[in-house]
Amino acid sequence: MDALPLYRQLAAHYQQAIERGTLAPGSRMPSLRALMDRHDVSLSTALQSCRYLERDGYLEARPRSGYFVRLPGKPVCQPVAEPSTRLADPARYVGIQERVTSIIAQGKQFPVRFNLAAASGSPELYPTEALKQAMIRSLRNDPSVLTSSAQPLGSAVLRGVLAQRALSARIALSRDDIIVTNGCIEALNLALRAVAQAGDVIAVESPTYYGLLQILEAQGMKALEIPTSAQNGISVEALELAAQTYRNIKAVVAVPNFQNPLGAVMPDDSKARLVAWCEANAIPLIEDDTYSLLGSTDTPLSALKAWDRTGNVIHCASLHKTLAPGMRLGWISAGRWHERVAQLKHALSRAQEVLPQLAVADFMGSGAYERYLRRLRLALRDQREQMIEAVATYFPAGTRLTPPQGGLILWAELPGGASAERLFERAMCEGIAIAPGPMFSNSDRFDACVRLSCGLPYTRELNAAMRTLGRLAADLDG
The missing domain is CATH 3.40.640.10 (Type I PLP-dependent aspartate aminotransferase-like (Major domain))
Incomplete structure (x- = not known):
């Protein structure tokens, strides 16, 4: 049998890396220039490889940003359910200080490796x-x-x-x-x-x-x-x-x-x-x-x-x-x-x-300033999309998330009425900080929800942390 064309060999190499998780869903594929330098191939070969992977669903081309990793047939979260018109009684709502203080105090008991609780960007995003x-x-x-x-x-x-x-x-x-x-x-x-x-x-x-x-x-x-x-x-x-x-x-x-x-x-x-x-x-x-x-x-x-x-x-x-x-x-x-x-x-x-x-x-x-804002928006868009894909890939089936068109955060609803506070406690033991839903209301309506920050660069280490977080959420669901 004839050997595969060079572009197919290169595509097979990166397909294997994607399937093994070396290149995480949502992460950026090496640029065409990087592929040319790294593998000593022509621009045409590098471009053909990426288009081949895109055809098979392993890459997604994004305007002005390059190629990003995805998995064929990747799962997609259903949107968060629309709220009912049930109203809350303000007279009975006290104690948010105690609730938030308690959650923050629990977080201080463990060293944090990945802070997904803060609605802020990493320092390198700013000028x-x-x-x-x-x-x-x-x-x-x-x-x-x-x-x-x-x-x-x-x-x-x-x-x-x-x-x-x-x-x-x-x-x-x-x-x-x-x-x-x-x-x-x-x-x-x-x-x-x-x-x-x-x-x-x-x-x-x-x-x-x-x-x-x-x-x-x-x-x-x-x-x-x-x-x-x-x-x-x-x-x-x-x-x-x-x-x-x-x-x-x-x-x-x-x-x-x-x-x-x-x-x-x-x-x-x-x-x-x-x-x-x-x-x-x-x-x-x-x-x-x-x-x-x-x-x-x-x-x-x-x-x-x-x-x-x-x-x-x-x-x-x-x-x-x-x-x-x-x-x-x-x-x-x-x-x-x-x-x-x-x-x-x-x-x-x-x-x-x-x-x-x-x-x-x-x-x-x-x-x-305008040039900086343009770079910031692109960086945050990429990080949001990678985090969204990670939630869809690693969190248990039935997790709900409405992808936002901007900002620094995601709001996810866990399936089966799982406790976000229990997920918070278990995640902290792994050095992963999240913001559980009960922090964002005086009621109990959001006990199964979590807020996740998109402010961190989506590295291989962060991808591993998201996989761990998804496993912990799946354990609660089970």
């Missing part, structure tokens, strides 16, 4: 060198920033850049409409203090970021959990129903773009409807816009604030996930509550340190 150079330039241009008092609202230069950047989300602001904060968490704290007080009911998404539930409990407020879809975000219909039942709702808090933890994006017509309903009912709408720049494409997403004509939307945002986690910079545009928020900011924490603001303004005002 460390560019920010360092921007910091040096800013200090060289004005050394007095180290010894001068900071402006109460934040650096005018940074606020001007933020106002310009907000135009892509269809928000028209002046720099005087913006107050720089210590991340989005402080912005949310200020927004809630400005519009509500202890004992008030605040409508939130369900599930929602546990940090928001902690804020509400710390301020003595009650969280009314509104059913939220992994496809379309918070249910405006359920919110309208809630308002008929609970007539003392003092504010609504929503994450319209890549919601944490579901990853949902609200359609524009739903955003407009939510803004209009809150205005008609004189209920302040607090928007958390932390993740909107982390989509799979460069097409900008609209903020809720884009439909605000009366100042009823308080827009809270952060650079923590998109640019510089170590700088803890966020901002707030509080609409009709601007003066109240400015007074609260001064009373509670005073102005932010100036030098980081100048450095960030320097970088964000340059063309390098």
Whole structure:
């Protein structure tokens, strides 16, 4: 029998590597250039090999990214089920601090090798060198920033850049409409203090970021959990129903773009409807816009604030996930509550340190910022897709997951009512940290759900950790 053509021999070599798990599902195939150099073959041979593997289902070509590994007939998770309109009783919801503290304390008992619990990117994703150079330039241009008092609202230069950047989300602001904060968490704290007080009911998404539930409990407020879809975000219909039942709702808090933890994006017509309903009912709408720049494409997403004509939307945002986690910079545009928020900011924490603001303004005002964001989006898209494929491949049959179109996280629902907290405990023994669903609600509706971070590069070691996590989940299911 004649020997196989060279491209078939090369394809067989990589097919074997894929079947044995040496190249994990979702991982990037070596580039055509790397195949040429590694195996001393021509471009035509390398390309033919990849196309042959693609034909047989072992590779998937992605525009501008190259080839990625897949398994023929790979399993696909069914989407997370749409929520019912059952409402929660805010009066009985206390204890989220204790629940979250307990889970975090358990995590500290074991060394963590793979942190899949944090909704943040790995340090190498961010422009460390560019920010360092921007910091040096800013200090060289004005050394007095180290010894001068900071402006109460934040650096005018940074606020001007933020106002310009907000135009892509269809928000028209002046720099005087913006107050720089210590991340989005402080912005949310200020927004809630400005519009509500202890004992008030605040409508939130369900599930929602546990940090928001902690804020509400710390301020003595009650969280009314509104059913939220992994496809379309918070249910405006359920919110309208809630308002008929609970007539003392003092504010609504929503994450319209890549919601944490579901990853949902609200359609524009739903955003407009939510803004209009809150205005008609004189209920302040607090928007958390932390993740909107982390989509799979460069097409900008609209903020809720884009439909605000009366100042009823308080827009809270952060650079923590998109640019510089170590700088803890966020901002707030509080609409009709601007003066109240400015007074609260001064009373509670005073102005932010100036030098980081100048450095960030320097970088964000340059063309390098857009190029960096494009690289970040591509990297996160690849990491998300690899994590999605790993869940589909390794987790037990019946696991549900709605693939998000952006952001840093996945939300998976385990089959058979398996306990996410038990999976968390067993995974920690293996050095794998995850965020169990009970952290994201005061109810028991998400006891079988887990949030997984997509912020880590998908290495062979991480693939092995995902295989282990899937085995542990399958043991619980069994």
